[in-house]
Amino acid sequence: MMGMVSTINEFLYYPILIIILLAAGLYFTCRTQLVQLRLLGEAVRVVMEKPTKEGATSSFQALMVSTASRVGTGNIVGIASAICLGGYGAVFWMWIIAIVGGASAFIESTLAQIYKRRDENGDSYGGPAYYIETALRNRGIAVLFAVCLILTYAVGFNMLGSYNLQSTFATYDFYDPTVSPWIIGGVLALVVLWCIVGGGKRIIRATSTVVPFMGITYVIISLVVIVFHIQLVPSVFARIFEEAFDFQAIFGAFAGSGMMYGIKRGLYSNEAGVGSAPNAAAVADVSHPVKQGLVQMLSVFIDTLLLCTATALMCLCSGIEPSETMAGAPYVQAAIGTVFGSAGPIFVTIAMVLFAFTTLLGNLFYVDNCLIFIHKSVPSKSFMIGFRILCAGIIFLGAGLSASAAWDFADLMMAIMCLVNLPACVILSHVAIKALQDYQRQKDSGINPVFRAKDIGMYEDDVEYWK
Template sequence: MFEKLTEFLESINTVLYYPLLIILLLCIGLYFTFKTKFIQIRFLKESISVVLEKPQEEGAVSSFEALMVSTASRVGSGNIVGISTAICLGGYGAVFWMWIVAIIGGASAFIESTLAQIYKKKDKDGTSYGGPAYYIEEGLKSRKLGVIFAVSLILTYAIGFNMLASFNLQTSFMTYDFYNPKKTPFIIGLTLALVTSICIFGGGKRIIKFTSTLVPFMGVIYIIVALIMIVVNISYIPTVFKNIFEDAFNFRAIFGALASSSMMYGIKRGLYSNEAGIGSAPNAAASANISHPVKQGLVQMLSVFIDTLIICTATAFMCLSSGIEPTEALSGAPYVQESLSTFFGSFGNYFISLSLVLFTFTTLIGNLFYVDSNLFYINNKKKPSDKFMLIFRIFAVFVILLGAMSEVKLAWDISDLLMGIMALINLPSILFLSKKAIACLKDYEKQKTEGKDPKFKSKNIGMTENLDYWN
């Protein structure tokens, strides 16, 4: 049964990603890159300074806290297991295509998060919320499409991504002697589910506080260990670059077996890791209290770079510089653990397991924050009943347990399909609405050249809609 389901999902994903999503991701990302005059490069320094700004109102969600929520979802098992899987199954060149997705996707992340800020809504307690479902309804005048997107996001994060995160975590324990394929996945899944439930029943404020504290610490320690590995094997780095670029431009191999090529794995796993353009981060971006929508667009663009160009690259280089040849048998956490053990010994195994515990937990929390926001949207922008939320959260916790016991191919295929559906809705939507985001950018640049701290008014870019903010 599982084999037939896997074959069915794989056949759909093959068409979904090529030609549809490859064309959409690259073409729309390039269009945004040129229309914003390479904002990824021009405003990189500006994005760092914006992150450090305090919110407009005391106690409101800051740009930094919104960054941490989106980074908590982005920075997860995909940064370790996803990159390892891409290299082991797709080849060295997957790293290059992962970089391309991040660089081009940075512009898409800017557009979608700026739109989320423009169309954000005001809650009764004065806080803001929003995301793609809201800018689709308000900007494209289609609540039906907004609901479809919200449903696809809920399925992607509550089921696809959370199942996969749980599965990826338990694979890191396969290297230990105590691992029992019949019992260990259940024990790990149950433990993770119970700990997650303790947090999610505390509400959104606790989620933001928890992730803003843990994510920076988690990321810095991981990068330090990666740098140690790279420095120790520095003589092998030129060979690593050579292998990456040779494999990335081996077009005969790529188009000879596209579904399993370095290009396809790099794009899939890069997208899974940084989520640029699929419509997840705008849900966090809309919660920030700032003076101009562009500021949060820049913050989320920076989040993509932190995820892929720093953390994912750290994983790739510490593995590839170890001298351990990537193979299908080592795909996932075992390849990273095997690589680290060449210098750190058994500590490498423990470190990756610990990193995955932290990465996975913050991913689950960030994912469920997005889910809550979209359940709210589907219920006519009202909080669902306590009974419904209790049942749903119990279901979400059960999915985490189920994910730890799933099959590897099935877990990835489900996530790829659901993520692809989200991107297929969000990318055309932000393309149609991009004129407003680009006009917003021009307004920001104009005020900056005048020496002002930019403050946005919707009338300045010709918007006549009755917005909750910016009028």
């Protein structure tokens, strides 16, 4: 079965998904006039704005939830695997997918804000399922997306996150391949279950506390390793660009090329265009949808251009040559061990625990949103408790998977989500572009932008929250 999944993945990613990802990203980049670079400073400013209503979810909190899902085991194990299997050139294509994907992230999150809805407490919620249903008037496709997201995040990504976490313990003497994965998976499942039973607010509080600390510490440790091998940095960058444009190798064996692994692992890590982050973006309380579009664009850069690059350079500058046998956590642990000795693998294990934990929480935040959409209301308490116990069970099972099975299933689910969300974003992109133009007009006038549907030619009935 996994052989069939792998074959389907090869077809979906090349040529279909790669063409769609790059074409959509370049289209959004041109239509927004390079918004991901042009308004990067504005994105940094907006992220610190307070919510308009006391107690509501701020832009920063929404950023932390989406970053919690983006920033995870893929930043460590995923990037190390891409380098070991695809070579140095994978890093370049990872950068490209992040820069181009920044525009995709802006469009999808701005749309989620425009078409978000209001609950009985006055708070907002939304995501791709909601803008597909409202703007495209097609509930069938919207439900398909919601089902795909649930399968991707509650099953594919959470099983993969659980596997990646337990794999970091393989270097320790106490690790028994037949028993240890299940013990580690069981502990992780119980801790996650305790958090998710508390609902979305507990998830937001946990991730907004852990994510900044986790990310900053990881970058500092990576920089220390890079500085200790600073003499290797020029040759590493030269080799990255040299192998990135080795088109004979790329087209000779595309499925195993640096381009393919860079795009796959870059997409898995930053999720730009996948349709996950808009679920968190819609929760933020902002005065204008574009503000949260800019914030989510920033999240892509934090994930890939900062954290993934930290992993890549730390590994490549360590002096240890990547190989297929070291793919994943062993390569990162060996690289960090060149400076920190036996303490290196311990730090990677701690980082993986925190990365995986916040990723699992962020993933299930998205899943709850899609369950509400499919059910057309909040499901009963007994159903949600039962579902969350099931999710914890899936996390437990994921720890015992093989590496190839975990990655292949996650890649397949992610590809299907992209193939539903990105075409919808292309069709509706004109709405987000008009919102961006409206935002810039107000900024140029020296006022804090406030969104009104009529200002971009929309009827108030189309935007429930903004009436």
